Structures are given as C-alpha cells and as structure tokens.
Amino acid sequence: MNEMTVTRTRSEAFAERIGTLLDAGAVAAMISVGHRAGLFTALAGQRPETSDEIARRTGLAERYVREWLAVMVTGRIVDYDPAHRTYHLPEAHADCLVPGAALGNLAVYAQHVTLLGKLEDRIQHCLETGEGTGYSDYPCFHQIMAEDSDQTVKDGLFEVILPLVEGIDERLATGIEVLDAGCGRGHVLLALAERYPASRFTGYDLCADAIDHARNRALAAGLTNVTFEQRDLTGYSEPGRFDLVTSFDAVHDQKDPEGLIRGLKTSLKPGGVYLMQDIGGSAYLEKNMDFPMASLLYAISCAHCTPVSIGQGGNGLGTMWGWETAERMLEDAGFSSVNRHILPHDPMNVWFVSQV
Template identity: 70%
Template sequence: MNQTAQKLDTAYDPERAQAFADRIAQLINDGAVAVMISLGHRAGLFEALASLPPSDSHTIARRAGLAERYVREWLAALVTGGIVDYDPATRRYALPGEHGACLTRDAPLGNLAVYAQHVALMGQVQDHILERFRSGDGTRYEDYPCFHHMMAEDSGQTVVAQLFEQILPLVPGLRERLERGIAVLDAGCGRGEALIALARHFPESRFTGYDLCSDAIEDAARAARDAGLDNLSFGVRDLTDFDEQARYDLVTSFDAVHDQKAPADLIRRLHRSLRSQGTYLMQDIGGSAQLENNLDFPMAAFLYAISCVHCTPVSLGQGGEGLGTMWGWETAEAMLMDAGFDRVTRHVLPHDPMNVWFVSHKG
C-alpha cells in the first residue's frame, strides 16, 4: 500500500464515506434523469403522455410523432428515475397528474422541465468551459446553443404569464399610466416576449427593446411584425455605451443585469435615461451575495453551476467584473441606491422564489 492510500485508509470514517459515495452515485443518476427530462420536454413527450390514458410505447411515440425505439428507451430511463409509472402486466406507461403538474407546458406549478435544458447545455459546453478554467478567458453569448430559446421559455412563465396580475401592480398607478401612453425601454430584452405582451395591451404607449444578441433581436422583430404592432421597436445594442438621457418613463430589465460587463455603470445609465418621476423595474436572481446565506436558497447549486458555465464567463468575455448569477440582492440594491434612485423597494413574488423584483423611483 502506498503512502497516499495508507493515509486515506486511516483518515476517514468508512460508514460516512460509503454514505457519501451513495449520494454521489444518486446525484449522477439524477443528472442523467435531468438530461432525459430536457430531451422529453423538447420532444413534446410529456405533453403526449399527459394527453393519453396509460399507453404502450408505440401509442406514445405515435402521439408525439417520434420513433418508437427511441421513445421506449427514454421511457425506461424515466420509469427507473421515478418520473413515469409503468405496469409490467400491460406494458403501459403513464405520467401521474402530480408529476405533469410541473413537467408540461402551462403546468400549474410552473414547468421545471425548462430548467432541465440547462443541465443538458452544461454538458454541451463542458470542454469549452474547461479551456476557460485554464486560460481565465471569457465566453460569448453565441457560444451557448439555443440559450435564448431556453431563456424565452423561462421568461414566459416567470414574467409574461404573471405580467398583468402580479408584476405591474408592484408599481402603483403604472397600469393607468401605460393606458394613457408613456415611453418604455426593456434593457436586455432577449426575444422580447414581455414587451410584445405590453405593446398589445397598451396601444397608446411606445416600447423599445435593446439586446446585444442579434439572433434574439431578429426573433423579437419578426414576432412584432407578425403581431402587427406599430408601437414597438427592437434594436441590437451593446448597453455598455448606452447614453440616452431623460427619454423614458419606465425602464425594465428581466434577469439581464448580473451578467453585463459593468452592472453598476449600466444601472447609472438607465437612471439617466429616465425622465423625472420615472420608474425602473428590475428582476434578477434573489440569492444573497454571501455563500453561507444561500445554503437553503431554492436551487442554489443549480444557480451557481449556471453562473460557472454561463453568466460569469459571459461577463468576463466582455471585459467585465464577472459578478456571476449569485451576485446578491444586497449588491443589486446597493447599486440601485448608488445610481441615485430616491426610493428602492424589494419584492419576492409567490410564483417566482428564485428571483427578486426591485422597484426604483427617480425623483
């Protein structure tokens, strides 16, 4: 026995070591299930299962328009992963209603399968990120396949679906002002789903969306044209040099500030872009800046992992600070106050425990 093995042999409790090994094995197994959940979400398999009584693999494959042999193997992974029920006597599979409640589109508890896509994405970019670990360099948004599609799905359920009932009421009198007609900017608008919903609902107001990524803006502009909206425009814009002064009555950003090159500078620029009595509505990740405060935060490990492979390197790739996804609500609140906002209030909404919503007013 070499010295290292001998040291290990005497340096740990065998029972605790075995318990931890069992946990690691379970984590690896669960990671594989997460990738299968991502695949099933994108293939429409959860919707197919939810629309059928207990069925065999051929029926499920036909409903989803997919090849049966692949569907059968996918079902086996989901059965052994505890997601799908299986009756060996009839060889039929079923998605329990309680499971479909968080795995189907428009699910009442929110579609958690959307986030499983990020697990699959992390595997796709692993080699790319490993190179950055060695070099210290950053990445670009375009290094992440389908990222804007995933973020659009996330925004659809955390922002757009709750926009009129929960989010706009955070700002007293905002709905009435939008009905009368004001100028609105969405900074870091992605595919623009929130702005499109607002432009449809408030035809007297004027809406502008800026984002760094040209593919996202192309999708947003196409959707606006298809909807026949003439009170809405989108543009590709690096917000690093954003300098529009006293132009908007409302500025929004949804999960867009923490991975900017210089978040504090951007917030100051957004403050300058507001007219007197204007409002900045900002959604961002609601974790703390202090690691020890996040031990019980919802999906904290997932958020730190996303930060490691996306938000931190994207910021570094722009020459930024690399604050990361878990930059902390304390950091965001301090930046808003330092930017000159007169009143800053913080909210956590029942449907969205991972995010914090700041309402900031300019005097």
C-alpha cells in the same frame, strides 16, 4: 465503532450521495430531451399506453421512446405497469412538466442542464485560461431564456408583476415611453405592446439573433408601437427619454452592471420608475445553502453568466451576485426610493421598484 469504521461509513454514505446525484443528473438531462421532443405534453392526461402507442401518437421512434421511458420510470416520473407494459404520467407529475402547468413547467429549466454538457470543452478552456465566452458559444441560449422568462415574467406580468409599480397600469394605458434593457427575444415587451397600444416600447439587446426574432414577432403580430434594436448597453446613455425602464435577468451578466444601472437611471424622466428582476440569491455563499436550485444557478453562473461578462471585458459578477449587491448598486445610482419584493409563488427571483 473504531475510527476507521466511522470513516469508511461516512465515505460510503458520501459515495452513495454522489451516486444519487449522478442518477439525478441523468434524469434531468432526459427531462430536457423529453421536453424538447414534446413527450410530456403527449403523455399528460392520457390513459396508460404502451411504448408502441406513444411512439405512434407522437411520430417518434419506438425504440428510443421506450428507452427514454425507462429513464422516466426508474426516475419515478412515469408509472409503469409490467403486466400490460404500459406507461402513465400521473396528473400530479404533469402539474410541473408541461407548458402552462399549474406549478410552472420545470422541464424548461432542465434545458440549462443539457446546455452545460454542450459547453463542457469551452468551460474547461475558461478554467485553464481565465478567458470569457461570447453569446455565440451557446447554442439555443436565447430560445431557452425566452421559454424561461415566459413563465417567470410574462405569465405573471399583468396579475402580479406590474401591480408592484403603483399606478403603472393607468400610465401605460394613457401612453408612456418604455425601455426593456437586455430584452433578449422580446416576449415580455411584445406582450406589453399588445396590451397598451397608446404606449411606445423599445427593446435593446446585444445579440442580433435575439433582436431578429423579436422584430419578426412584432411584424407577425402587426405591432407598430414596439421597436427592437441591437445595441451594446456598455456605457449606455439616453438622458431623460423614458417613463418606465425594465430589465429582466439582464444586469448581472453585463460588462459593467453598476454603470448600466446608473445609465438606466439617467434615461428616466422625472417621475420615472425602474422595474428590475434578477435572481434572488444572497451575495453570501453560506446563505444560499437552502436557496431553491442553488447548485443549478451557480452552475449556470459558472458556464454562462460569469464567462459572458468576462468575455465582454467585465468582472464576471455571476448569477448569484446577490440581492444585497443589486440593492446597493440601485441605492448608489441615486434613486429616491428602492423597494425590494419577493413574489409569494416565486422565491427564486427578486424584484426591485426604484423611483427617480
């Protein structure tokens, strides 16, 4: 083979790979559409059905249901029987595409892909100017994030996450003061408040719409031991107020992550503990080549986490700031011990338990 032939073959192989990526991107966007329309839930556990039957059962427009199904069939997500023109979602596929699925609902994350599309013009502007964004630039961000953390954090909260903090179940049952920093829609705090009526829970977040949602939920559930407050955590200081502080995926996109960690440390009473979850990638790009969904995480970083930090006047650490950076910041804040954990079922996230 001469050099030109080799080059052309490599180029052709690369072009094929780009084609595969474009195809996968389109399927991902349509997974998001299917998730939001409830189509995966409607298909799960059903016998093979025609598009007419599916449309009738879901109350959706048949012509669009059929076209969406075509994406799912060519994307190898739904099986198609041409003889009967029926569609079927195999149980093994439903296992990661419906709420409460055995392997977690990956369709939730597909919503980040469609959000990227909605942001294209804004990110183009950021690229050209170096400016940042505000949370109001992101339609549905808090809804997507709450769905995301419902399964990342809330679903495993009592069984695998709280047990990372020795003795915390007993302390919460007895009655302690708890803060969730950057609580978003507050679903995790609400679950804690319901489980531990003797403890008092506070949630702070920058965004009024997320706090309104959390307050309404607390009201609807009749919870009187939880308070939500819109609050910018930049320069945060409430010395010695809390026994337990948590943050779930809420440090790296702040204006001043390092300052926040220091502030959270001083907000703890003697014997207090800080439980922090963040994305478990490395601070070194080259070490993230095989990290789960690394490209999606860097894309979310480019379109969301980096610009919202810059928009607040910060440096834009990014989603993949890395566990090394997080660990160093926790140690520099002066905690007496910092322990890092990866949960077996969730290689994407890292958990730090830091004692005052």
